[in-house]
Amino acid sequence: MFESLGNKLQDILDRVGKERQLTEAQVKAAMREIRMALLEADVNFGVAKDFVAKVSEKAVGQSVEGSLTAGQTVVKLVHDELIETLGGKTIQPELRSEGNVWFMVGLQGAGKTTSTGKLAAHYKSKGRRVLLVAADTQRPAARDQLEVLAKQVGVPVLKVADGESPAETKRRVDEHLKTDFRDLVIVDTAGRLQIDEALMDQLADLQATMQPTESLLVVDAMTGQEALNVAQTFDQRVNVTGLIITKMDGDARGGAALSARSVTGKPIYFAGTSEKIAGLDAFHPDRVAGRILG
Numbered sequence: 001m002f003e004s005l006g007n008k009l010q011d012i013l014d015r016v017g018k019e020r021q022l023t024e025a026q027v028k029a030a031m032r033e034i035r036m037a038l039l040e041a042d043v044n045f046g047v048a049k050d051f052v053a054k055v056s057e058k059a060v061g062q063s064v065e066g067s068l069t070a071g072q073t074v075v076k077l078v079h080d081e082l083i084e085t086l087g088g089k090t091i092q093p094e095l096r097s098e099g100n101v102w103f104m105v106g107l108q109g110a111g112k113t114t115s116t117g118k119l120a121a122h123y124k125s126k127g128r129r130v131l132l133v134a135a136d137t138q139r140p141a142a143r144d145q146l147e148v149l150a151k152q153v154g155v156p157v158l159k160v161a162d163g164e165s166p167a168e169t170k171r172r173v174d175e176h177l178k179t180d181f182r183d184l185v186i187v188d189t190a191g192r193l194q195i196d197e198a199l200m201d202q203l204a205d206l207q208a209t210m211q212p213t214e215s216l217l218v219v220d221a222m223t224g225q226e227a228l229n230v231a232q233t234f235d236q237r238v239n240v241t242g243l244i245i246t247k248m249d250g251d252a253r254g255g256a257a258l259s260a261r262s263v264t265g266k267p268i269y270f271a272g273t274s275e276k277i278a279g280l281d282a283f284h285p286d287r288v289a290g291r292i293l294g
């Protein structure tokens with residue numbers, strides 16, 4: 001595991017003394033390499049710095065177990081801490097027996113609409129009755145895209161009209177539910193290429209009106225350093241309850257996941273693993289920790 005990093009550290013930390021404990025100098029040298037590895041994986045600079053400081057504290061004086069080298073000991077410590085920071089274990093959103101309303105939020109292109117379709121398929125296969133709401137009041141193309149996905153999955157979709165008010169959208173959803181019982185309503189909200197105030201105000205309005213039980217922020221793994229900014233801004237304005245990291249099938253090593261999770265403290269529920277409807281996996285902190293270390 002983590003051959004290259006392990007070897008590099010082994011060269012630096014060749015010897016442990018008779019006490020078989022990591023010294024401060026060794027930890028310092030190792031952490032330079034760890035910080036580099038994190039930055040190469042596109043972890044935000046500040047997040048990497050804080051992470052390294054936390055691990056350093058634990059590492060100094062740590063005993064090196066019988067069969068392990070000093071390098072392996074450090075790698076294990078870092079790996080364990082990464083898993084912890086990424087959430088420890090796989091977590092899934094809680095579902096009530098009915099009345100679940102989930103908002104999908106994020107920048108345009110992050111994979112919101114695709115992930116909405118994926119979630120619909122996933123929960124339909126678990127016996128949930130899903131209704132999709134295409135709530136992008138500005139872009140008819142985005143609504144059409146969700147309609148195509150809804151057909152593919154075999155769930156109903158309610159499309160908002162251009163410029164429709166949040167109150168009207170809520171009224172139409174409530175109306176729909178009176179004649180067609182659905183226990184999970186997933187609302188695909190409008191995205192912008194960049195965070196802007198108008199988008200945030202509009203989202204906050206819709207959220208105040210519809211009172212979602214979850215607001216899931218969709219973050220593109222390829223956005224690297226920018227992921228921290230996006231996660232922080234959305235969380236401050238619309239109180240994110242969980243994260244979905246998309247495009248984990250690409251080259252990205254997963255630094256965006258660590259940054260978004262660290263800055264919001266919110267659980268990462270799912271990872272997008274392809275463009276297809278089935279390309280949604282539960283998020284596994286251990287696998288992503290391994291990938292970040294390279």
Ligand code: GDP
Nearest residue numbers: 108109110111112113114246247272273274275
């Ligand atoms: P939205 O603007 O946030 O709704 O983004 P879309 O859902 O339209 O996705 C933008 C692009 O990313 C599309 O070409 C999707 O097929 C692609 N995409 C979304 N999720 C994934 C993923 O997990 N893996 C890959 N490879 N592509 C994805």
